[in-house]
Amino acid sequence: MSNGRNTWRLPVLLSIVVALMLGIVPLPAAVEAFRPDWVALTLIYWAMTLPRSYSVGTAWIVGIVVDAAHGTLLGQHALALCFVIYVTVKFHLQLRVFPLSQMTATVFALLALYQFLLFWINGVAGLHTDAVTYWGPVVSGTLIWPLLSMLFAGIRYRVRSDA
């Protein structure tokens, strides 16, 4: 197991770092509203496939880094990611056996929950923002999920056959 964990560590960490980088790439204003939340998608995937190594603790640390990188309230993304990953890990056995369409629908619900938490924390902190704009990342994230999960499945296949 400890050996298995070590083979996984590098690809998972690398994917999280790439997700963080995709989150800070400057985009044109028109596309900006539809930037998928790469970090949330990546964490959901790994929490679903390797829930014993990557769950709420990882999500919290990554969330704090996201908060520092984006200048949001410290703890905002940490709390939202933590909650979404908690739900994911709770239901990871069901999620794994879902067909792709059903899994995508669940990811839609998880992303909507995530954005709702961010919206809610902003509201409590007194940063009132337009609620409609929160839907952009949810829609784009759901659309990108099938491709992303196939990509990650390919990576898993490679790592497993190498190990």
Add this chain to the structure above:
Amino acid sequence: MAAVKSDNQHRAPNAPALGLRFLLLASLSITLLVIDNRENYLDGIRKAIGASVHPLRVVVDAPISTWRWIVEASASRNDLQLENSRLEAERLLTQARLQKYAALEAENARLRALLEATPHGSERIRVSEIMSVSANPFRHVIVVDKGSRDGVFDGQAMVDASGVVGQVIDVGLLSSQGILISDPDHALPVEVNRNGLRTIAVGSGDFARLELPFLPNNADIAEGDLLVTSGLGGAFPAGYPVAVVESVTRDPKEPFASVTATPAAALNQVREVMLIWPGEPEGNADNGDSEAAESGTGGNAGPAAAESTDE
């Protein structure tokens, strides 16, 4: 925990442990949120984590700066010559304007001396490049490539060629974060250039619009008025253009007129900003205060100062 269950990878994680861990982390996040929203004890932590993200920013910025370098390096001779002559013409024009400005500055200092008012200090300006913009559409935050190593300080004003861009909110070692004047969380004390009417310009969340929510219906303000920084908050040096009034709607039923303005700086197009070091950084706050006391006869000076110290 790992040792006990190391034989079965596909077993569900220990449910109570997961719930407990989640509860602990959630309460920790909420504590952080409350502290971060009210106080600024966490600046050190933020700075440390921000510094660890710096390499990521550099990597993300690398392809963009490389592309710009390639474009510059492969520009044709003709294009370069055209650009060169255009810049030459622009430089001449600017210099001519500067000559007039030098005379005006001298005259202004002389007149202020006559009135026994404190002279406007000079300021040091340094160009810095924008490394990234916030991915969060509700926070208009940019990251620039100068940090505490270059002497950047908290609350420092950022301007571009045509007007005020924002101010520094978080200084890291090599980079710092700045908030744009269009952020819904940002308020800036301004005055109407035409008649010195003081008010506050609040960000709207839209790059092309500022709101002036505290003007009474009978305020002397009209479309096309230029708003400049009043310097009363102490953060911004006085006299930089901020925005041009776009629309004034006076509804007799409402206590305040609804006034919107278009920022003078192209907030979502800038690549470089200029950081301003006012003449004496220590004396700056005193200067602002004494100016406020000097001209603080109107009712607006109080709220203006309060609003800007809130930032």
